[in-house]
Amino acid sequence: MGQALAFYTLAAFILGFGVLVVTARSTVHSIVFLVADFLFIAGLYVLMGAPFLAAIQVVVYAGGIVVLYLFVVMLVNLKRPPEAHQDRRRRGRLGMVVALVVLVELAAIAAYKYVSPAAGLPPVTPMGPDNVAQVGMILYTDYLIPFELASILLLVAMVGAIILARRDL
């Protein structure tokens, strides 16, 4: 009961802030809504019994990536609203149609899921308190090489971002 209440509250906030991120006129407002959205998703991870991911969500997304976005919005001076100019050849309606097609597709999958015998999924049970230890054990044994590759990816991305943001490019 309490879990259901928490889930529906968090889901409502996540979707509401998601819509606000996409519809907000001002880019800075969008970013603030994005931070709120990430924090509520972190709450959802706590509800699902994944505290390590909740911490990562808060530190990396809400603390790191969003600050990066904020810096870029401050560096690019949006004197002229980006939405003012519109290409005549642009088909905005077509984009909406594509999004609706994806929506119908996902709804069809969900409906199929509910009518099929597999609908009787067990309720979500949070994993044990040693969840962080489990994640660390898998990360440093089975997925050690992908883990090291991820660090190389981050290094390459860092060098690339510095080169791209140089003044003389």
Next chain:
Amino acid sequence: MTPITPAHYMVLSAALFIIGVIGVMTRRNIIVILMSIELMLNAVNINLVAFSQLWQNAVGQVFVVFVVCVAAAEAAVGLGIILAFYRNKETVNIDEMSLMRW
């Protein structure tokens, strides 16, 4: 109220993904488009954690760590490209980013 099953999380994730798709398809400010992509990545993460709960297997959560890592790299490079483009063209409107249009 019915107990919360992984299907609930999947529906939530699908809805968040759709919001991201609508943002990418309809907005013209490239910074907002990158933020919509972050929303879609988060929807994927919710899905991965839901399945990780369903099978009681922490590998799904390890994958979320990798997705977050790639998202951080993508944000850094994407925003670097936006900055470089803004220096040259003084715009963040994707309709004016037609340098490589066929």
